[in-house]
Amino acid sequence: EDKVVQSPLSLVVHEGDTVTLNCSYEVTNFRSLLWYKQEKKAPTFLFMLTSSGIEKKSGRLSSILDKKELFSILNITATQTGDSAIYLCAVGPYNQGGKLIFGQGTELSVKP
Amino acid sequence: GAVVSQHPSRVICKSGTSVKIECRSLDFQATTMFWYRQFPKQSLMLMATSNEGSKATYEQGVEKDKFLINHASLTLSTLTVTSAHPEDSSFYICSARGPSSQDEQYFGPGTRLTVT
Numbered sequence: 001e002d003k004v005v006q007s008p009l010s011l012v013v014h015e016g017d018t019v020t021l022n023c024s025y026e027v028t029n030f031r032s033l034l035w036y037k038q039e040k041k042a043p044t045f046l047f048m049l050t051s052s053g054i055e056k057k058s059g060r061l062s063s064i065l066d067k068k069e070l071f072s073i074l075n076i077t078a079t080q081t082g083d084s085a086i087y088l089c090a091v092g093p094y095n096q097g098g099k100l101i102f103g104q105g106t107e108l109s110v111k112p
Numbered sequence: 113g114a115v116v117s118q119h120p121s122r123v124i125c126k127s128g129t130s131v132k133i134e135c136r137s138l139d140f141q142a143t144t145m146f147w148y149r150q151f152p153k154q155s156l157m158l159m160a161t162s163n164e165g166s167k168a169t170y171e172q173g174v175e176k177d178k179f180l181i182n183h184a185s186l187t188l189s190t191l192t193v194t195s196a197h198p199e200d201s202s203f204y205i206c207s208a209r210g211p212s213s214q215d216e217q218y219f220g221p222g223t224r225l226t227v228t
Contacts, residue, residue, distance in 0.1 A: 032215040042118075042205050042219035043156075088155060092215030097169065098144050100217060102155045 002027040004091050006103035014111050017079050021106045023089030024071040033065055033072050034100065036088040043088055046074070079110045115139055116208050118220030125196055125227055132192045133223045135206030141186035142208035146217060147179075150203045162189040196227040 004025045013019055025033065032050045036043035047056045049065035049072060056063050060079075065072045076083055086107050090100040115138040125131050135145055143164045148156040160181050161169045168181035178200075180192040193200055204223045210216035 034215060034217075036219075041221045042207075045216060045218065048216055097161050097163075098209045098215060098217075099146065099158060099161055100215065102158075104155045107153075 002091075002093065002101050004089055004101050004103035006087075006089050006106050008106060009104060010107040010109070012109045012111065013079055015080055017110075018075065018077045019079060019108065021074040021076075021087050021089075021108070022071060023074070023103055025089075025091045025101075025103075026070065027091045027093050027101060029094040029096075030067070030070075030091060031094045032092040034090045034092065035063055035072075035074050036090065038086040038088055038105070039084075046087075076108075079108075081110050081112055084108055084110045114208075114210055114218045116142075116206065116218045116220040118206055118223055120223060121221060122224045123226070125225070127197055127227055128195055130192055130194045131196055131225060132190055133204055133206075133225075135189045135191070135208070135220050137187045137208045137218075140208075140210070142189075143186060144209040145183060145189040146207045146209075147181060147189075147191050148205045148207065150205060150222075156205065159191075193225065196225070198227045201225055201227045 007022045034048045035046040047063045052067040060077045063074045086105040088105045089103040092100050117136045119134045145162040147159045159174045162181045162183040164183045170176045183189040207217040207219045
């Protein structure tokens, strides 16, 4: 059975800290891995990764994929209270009509 | 770009009634939309995949007669919760497959359904 596992499930840090969120997967016919940020409402798209070893970066956030070891990390540097959210990892397999398999999410809380 | 709207954002209904939730892609055409359900502190659970002009594909364990999905146009999909019961109370989120990517999905703001 396909699965996506995120760790840790929750994390509390202080402003200015750097955090690393993990996502491992076992998915048949892997095509892409996506990261989303969910605050009070629906998830907002952060990154999509399809190739190993190529870092994607957006401001203080960055992410990289390792297709050999079947995992991805999401890094947030110099965290701010506005980074507090649930971060969701999802994997998109081939031949599944575009559907995504989501992990449980990591709840990040950044304290002032 | 790639904005998805959902309506209503919040609805309270009585047990036994039906509720319709709309999902619209505002600035792109979406041949495929997805409907998710999310319980507090839990991840998104895919309920069904909605394809324009054809029947929806439901995930295992999701009752298709209870959760009716219609995708009549390239910008609109609807989810109707029929004969709602309190256990149907949840946060329902739709998404649309992005215009330029096979896997990127853009999410609507969600609908909080409370059945009393």
